[in-house]
Amino acid sequence: MRRYSEDNSNNVAEAKCNMCGRNLKLKNGLIIEGNMSVNYPWGYFSDKDGEIHKFDICQSCYDKLVKNFVIPVDVEEN
Ligand SMILES: [Zn+2]
Numbered sequence: 348m349r350r351y352s353e354d355n356s357n358n359v360a361e362a363k364c365n366m367c368g369r370n371l372k373l374k375n376g377l378i379i380e381g382n383m384s385v386n387y388p389w390g391y392f393s394d395k396d397g398e399i400h401k402f403d404i405c406q407s408c409y410d411k412l413v414k415n416f417v418i419p420v421d422v423e424e425n
Contacts, residue, residue: 349384349403352376366408381406 348365352358358376363369372380383404389395404412413420 348401349378362403364405364408365402366404366412369405371403371405378403381409383409 349362349371350360352360356376359373359378360376362371362373362378362382364371364382371378371382383406384401385403386399386401388399389397
């Protein structure tokens, strides 16, 4: 979960991990630690068509989440 400054900039004013609720580290309006930001528009064939779901997960919670996957995440060099 992130909240932006009210000055219409892209500066993040507050960011929390949706999974554990911890505040993500911020500096000058940027998140300065590993996190996964999801901004997903559900499609026509889902029962959430027309909804955009947004959340942030810290790196520690990401590791816990994907550990439960039956098929591991594909990882490649970026
Ligand atoms: Zn977390």
